[in-house]
Amino acid sequence: MTLHRSHVLVCSGSNCALHSSSFVKDRLTLEISQAGLGDEIRVLETGCFGLCAQGPIMVVYPEGIHYCKVGLEDIGEIVQEHLLKGRIVNRLLFKGTSDKNWMTKDDFDFYRKQERVVLRNAGVIDPENIEESLVRGGYAAFGKALSEMTPSQVIQEITDSGLQGRGGAGFPTGRKWQFTQEAAGDKKYVVCNADEGEPGTSKDRLILEGDPHTIIEGMLIAGYAIGATQGFVYIRGEYLLSIERLQKAINQAREFGLLGKGILGSDFEFDLEIRSGAGAYVCGEETALLNSIEGKRGEPRFKPPYPAVRGLWQKPTLINNVETLANIGPIIQNGSDWFRQIGTPECPGTKVFTLSGNICNSGLIEVPMGMTLREIIYDIGGGIPDGHQFKMAQTGGTSGGCISADLLDVPMDIPSLAKAGTALGSGALLVVDDRHCVVDLAKTFLRFFAHESCGQCTPCREGTTVLLRLMNKLASGKGDAQDITNLQRLSTTMQQASLCGLGQTAPLPILSALTFFADEFHAHLEGQGCPAGVCG
Amino acid sequence: MDLFQVTIDGQIVNVAPGTTILQAAEDAGVKIPTLCHHPDQQVKAACRVCVVEVEGSRVMQPACAYPVYNGMVVHTNTMAVREVRRTVLELLLTHHPQDCLQCERNLHCELQTLTQEAGIRQVEFPQELRNLPVDESSGAVARDPNKCINCRRCIEACGELQGVDILASINRGYDTVVGTGLNKSLADLACVLCGQCIQACPVGALREVDHTQQVWDALNDPDVHVVVQTAPAVRVALGEELGYPVGSGVTKKMTAALRRLGFDKVFDTDFTADLTIMEEGSELLDRIKNGGTLPMITSCSPGWIKYMEHYYPDMLDHLSTCKSPQQMFGALAKTFYPQTQGMDPSKIFVVSVMPCTAKKYEANRPEMRASGYQDVDVVLTTRELVHMIKQAGLNITALPDEEFDDPLGLSTGAGVIFGSTGGVMEAALRTVYEIVTGDELPSLDFEVVRGLEGTKRASVELIIPEAAADGEVGTSLQVNVAVASSLSEAKKLIELVKTGQEEIHFIEIMCCPGGCIGGGGQPRPTTNQTRTARMNAIYREDAGMPIRKSHENPAVASLYADFLGSPLGSVSHKLLHTHYTKRKVY
Ligand SMILES: Cc1cc2nc3c(=O)[nH]c(=O)nc-3n(C[C@H](O)[C@H](O)[C@H](O)COP(=O)(O)O)c2cc1C
Ligand code: SF4
Ligand code: SF4
Numbered sequence A: 001m002t003l004h005r006s007h008v009l010v011c012s013g014s015n016c017a018l019h020s021s022s023f024v025k026d027r028l029t030l031e032i033s034q035a036g037l038g039d040e041i042r043v044l045e046t047g048c049f050g051l052c053a054q055g056p057i058m059v060v061y062p063e064g065i066h067y068c069k070v071g072l073e074d075i076g077e078i079v080q081e082h083l084l085k086g087r088i089v090n091r092l093l094f095k096g097t098s099d100k101n102w103m104t105k106d107d108f109d110f111y112r113k114q115e116r117v118v119l120r121n122a123g124v125i126d127p128e129n130i131e132e133s134l135v136r137g138g139y140a141a142f143g144k145a146l147s148e149m150t151p152s153q154v155i156q157e158i159t160d161s162g163l164q165g166r167g168g169a170g171f172p173t174g175r176k177w178q179f180t181q182e183a184a185g186d187k188k189y190v191v192c193n194a195d196e197g198e199p200g201t202s203k204d205r206l207i208l209e210g211d212p213h214t215i216i217e218g219m220l221i222a223g224y225a226i227g228a229t230q231g232f233v234y235i236r237g238e239y240l241l242s243i244e245r246l247q248k249a250i251n252q253a254r255e256f257g258l259l260g261k262g263i264l265g266s267d268f269e270f271d272l273e274i275r276s277g278a279g280a281y282v283c284g285e286e287t288a289l290l291n292s293i294e295g296k297r298g299e300p301r302f303k304p305p306y307p308a309v310r311g312l313w314q315k316p317t318l319i320n321n322v323e324t325l326a327n328i329g330p331i332i333q334n335g336s337d338w339f340r341q342i343g344t345p346e347c348p349g350t351k352v353f354t355l356s357g358n359i360c361n362s363g364l365i366e367v368p369m370g371m372t373l374r375e376i377i378y379d380i381g382g383g384i385p386d387g388h389q390f391k392m393a394q395t396g397g398t399s400g401g402c403i404s405a406d407l408l409d410v411p412m413d414i415p416s417l418a419k420a421g422t423a424l425g426s427g428a429l430l431v432v433d434d435r436h437c438v439v440d441l442a443k444t445f446l447r448f449f450a451h452e453s454c455g456q457c458t459p460c461r462e463g464t465t466v467l468l469r470l471m472n473k474l475a476s477g478k479g480d481a482q483d484i485t486n487l488q489r490l491s492t493t494m495q496q497a498s499l500c501g502l503g504q505t506a507p508l509p510i511l512s513a514l515t516f517f518a519d520e521f522h523a524h525l526e527g528q529g530c531p532a533g534v535c536g
Numbered sequence B: 001m002d003l004f005q006v007t008i009d010g011q012i013v014n015v016a017p018g019t020t021i022l023q024a025a026e027d028a029g030v031k032i033p034t035l036c037h038h039p040d041q042q043v044k045a046a047c048r049v050c051v052v053e054v055e056g057s058r059v060m061q062p063a064c065a066y067p068v069y070n071g072m073v074v075h076t077n078t079m080a081v082r083e084v085r086r087t088v089l090e091l092l093l094t095h096h097p098q099d100c101l102q103c104e105r106n107l108h109c110e111l112q113t114l115t116q117e118a119g120i121r122q123v124e125f126p127q128e129l130r131n132l133p134v135d136e137s138s139g140a141v142a143r144d145p146n147k148c149i150n151c152r153r154c155i156e157a158c159g160e161l162q163g164v165d166i167l168a169s170i171n172r173g174y175d176t177v178v179g180t181g182l183n184k185s186l187a188d189l190a191c192v193l194c195g196q197c198i199q200a201c202p203v204g205a206l207r208e209v210d211h212t213q214q215v216w217d218a219l220n221d222p223d224v225h226v227v228v229q230t231a232p233a234v235r236v237a238l239g240e241e242l243g244y245p246v247g248s249g250v251t252k253k254m255t256a257a258l259r260r261l262g263f264d265k266v267f268d269t270d271f272t273a274d275l276t277i278m279e280e281g282s283e284l285l286d287r288i289k290n291g292g293t294l295p296m297i298t299s300c301s302p303g304w305i306k307y308m309e310h311y312y313p314d315m316l317d318h319l320s321t322c323k324s325p326q327q328m329f330g331a332l333a334k335t336f337y338p339q340t341q342g343m344d345p346s347k348i349f350v351v352s353v354m355p356c357t358a359k360k361y362e363a364n365r366p367e368m369r370a371s372g373y374q375d376v377d378v379v380l381t382t383r384e385l386v387h388m389i390k391q392a393g394l395n396i397t398a399l400p401d402e403e404f405d406d407p408l409g410l411s412t413g414a415g416v417i418f419g420s421t422g423g424v425m426e427a428a429l430r431t432v433y434e435i436v437t438g439d440e441l442p443s444l445d446f447e448v449v450r451g452l453e454g455t456k457r458a459s460v461e462l463i464i465p466e467a468a469a470d471g472e473v474g475t476s477l478q479v480n481v482a483v484a485s486s487l488s489e490a491k492k493l494i495e496l497v498k499t500g501q502e503e504i505h506f507i508e509i510m511c512c513p514g515g516c517i518g519g520g521g522q523p524r525p526t527t528n529q530t531r532t533a534r535m536n537a538i539y540r541e542d543a544g545m546p547i548r549k550s551h552e553n554p555a556v557a558s559l560y561a562d563f564l565g566s567p568l569g570s571v572s573h574k575l576l577h578t579h580y581t582k583r584k585v586y
């Protein structure tokens, strides 16, 4: 390995890539070699740093200086000033809430309050090089499981950790593993759910792009624990970079004898395949996902039987979300006691949130479970831009509920949010300021569901569109009290009688808006018009 | 096995593990409404009409799918359940055309019944009709997607039961509807027109193409001599919609009703069924003796023929060249019959009453004009005959018993069992055995080929006496036969034939499960339960017939003597045999 005086990391996560970070990297490499620094400075593409609103981001090591919103025209200055002369380019530093320029990670509240478990390697390693992962302890946990633990001990450790699924439903992971281990079957499968259909969520992509090996490792451990020999990673079709990087990682893992037959000299056999989805939101629902892998119409199946008993091709199948799997390695490596120190007693560990909407630092963060919404929005997210007021936050994505200002101190963890009538879901966090109207927002969510309903069961197939029509009527000021009654009756029916989570949760944004913003709702019918002046 | 104790609406029942809430409720005397549920199909849990409250469950659960557990407590009739059910039904009605009065399914419609039972008098959600085109292109099976409630029962019938897979759920969300690939009409698809999708449909979205008016017109025309033939399976199903219990044989009431509708002659397809045995039995022996293509496969079922033409075009020479009994009848009704009556064949109008929608298609095939005219003019299904009888205001229970007319009305028990799966085989064996061996069969009942199982097999040992004449024991001929009903079962058998894994000489295939008694034109509901009842009625008819072997039918014998000559002779060849056409799947 050649030694380099300095490393420059350029984010190549998809959000930064949209800001043309690959041009930035190419130009940087060119100018470095023109400056004769080619042997001294190494340019690396890495996974997302999380602060997407400020992309493209570039970090210069060893100092760890963060440059934000780097454009092609800025490259020359960075090379000439910083790399050649060691002078920091102040103009490209992030301007925080204080007047002081923020230079390194430790200066950023955005980073300081975060605790990175699943994102430990994202933005740190070159995700296309397995050796960088190995140097940072990649696959050590798997080696430990394989050589020092029985499958049941592995499951016990996961159960003891209290890890709950991060894909939305929050089901205890250890128990799911145990069911799948106990289910009878000549063949079993492990499936990683990387469909990530929730609008405004990109945490799974960030993990896959920034640290694909952690997913392979999580699946290997799962396969060893439940007795599976084959795994599938179901990745959303648009996630081209994730697919590419994961495929490279799989190939490298095979070369290193970490996948295939006789893994690490044992008789354990496990291999992985990527399947990509056509992009329907409902294909993220675990049984629809299984149908899709089997080449059938991507529609949910009736449960029971659960996938743990009859999944892919009717065989016992373990399905976990990307983020869930990214927690597995660290738990096995450091033990369940370590994991339980993070987060809250009922909900240990961290959670990756995708911050979006009216918030200064939109992007991806990882924080301990139980951090309050206020801390997340104001300390990490930098608050609401342009002097506007916080109105509400939508948690759990489209199928979650809203939280109004008086609940800003709610701890962001699975049980606390459930108690507050909403859901943590996949960790989408949409911040909405006082310029928006709840009726209009609810319409937006409904439009999404009406479009995404798979059409299998009556309440959701018909109900989503009928609800949308009722909402349109309300928004236009032509609604009456009877419409609200029908809205409620229909919502209850969809929640109670829909076949899958999509239809069951579709009315949630409306119902929670009705609960927290009843006045605003009613204003629309009493001929007062839209208080926020949005609905026309 | 330990039973599970389940409490349903306060009542305790003990049921076996694996029982659904729906079944357990039945034991408790509670009827839970269903719509996508079909007794012979897989659980779909899609319509959500049957949801109930299960204590401890966050949401309501579909009774048709949810398995009971020990100690389960279920409420099927709470305010909340009634409200949710009602709302689900209202949602179905938001784009359902409410033209019950004009609908073919009126009074036999599951949606209509449920709507009534739920007490819905008004749909409170905004309504919107779809205005999709109705497909009558095939002239046999009609699809009205506007009335489809997305229960998907037809998809399973076509895909799983028949293995044809013409129908599929298309679009998503609110626009979801059951349709065909590329939205093609049925006439442009490899649909075999079996009508099993009609039998599966709970509403008026699938039905036959109605031809009753053409029949009324013919009956009303004084210049036309209208004759009717009735298929064997019609007489054991017609009564279901006319005041008789399921499984009643109403042959003599049916003939009386047909006369009162104004048909000039009431004939019987059973007669040509006997004739088919003479021709087909001779063809089989000929193929065995002269090294023809074996196994020979029956050709009575037009849906089956169309299936072979589309899906196994290279195996058509396995099919018997015999026309179906309906078409043999048509050819004779416009040649032999007018000749004996001194009538002008162009004035004869032949109507068939069939348990089948594919027969409508068969009658229109270009090959079926041996008489110089279209041999069969109009085909009605059993259901259409019911409609005509009702339109005419006939109460068949009060009609006298009447017989078929001569000369095309006399038949045997062998003819009537054509209506059930295994019947053609049994009839053929009765005749072939006696013709070949010269001995009388000890028992006429070949039980092994009877019943609803999809595929049945038998082996019959025939001792040929001519060979024994010079003091030898006689040549023993082992004839292996197989019987399949439904196309998915047929497919399995044909694949065996294709690979030559099994030596079979003769195969009977009926397109519809259970044979014609379960045909696509039969009264609804046609389920395994009603199929069994009709099948029993068929074998009762057979047992009660004075003659039970086709070769002993005196009318058939004189037909050969006076008109046809001998089986497989030149007249037979022209009138009673046909050829098949290779077709594509796409
Ligand atoms: C409509 C719908 C969409 C879903 N989409 C996703 C998804 O995109 N990614 C995901 O991991 N889980 C999704 N889920 C949840 C999965 O069904 C399943 O619970 C999850 O993959 C289990 O993994 P976990 O236990 O690790 O959370 C969805 C559920 C529903 C009802
Ligand atoms: S709830 Fe919606 S998405 Fe889920 S099965 Fe029913 S129609 Fe499909
Ligand atoms: S399908 Fe049923 S509900 Fe619909 S119009 Fe016909 S009879 Fe009425």
Ligand code: SF4
Residues within 6 Å of the ligand: B141, B157, B158, B162, B164, B165, B166, B167, B190, B191, B192, B193, B194, B195, B196, B197, B198
């Ligand atoms: S008529 Fe038969 S083949 Fe045609 S769509 Fe219906 S079930 Fe399928």
Ligand code: SF4
Residues within 6 Å of the ligand: B147, B148, B149, B150, B151, B152, B153, B154, B155, B178, B197, B200, B201, B202, B203, B205, B206
């Ligand atoms: S056509 Fe009939 S059977 Fe098919 S889905 Fe529609 S309602 Fe159900």
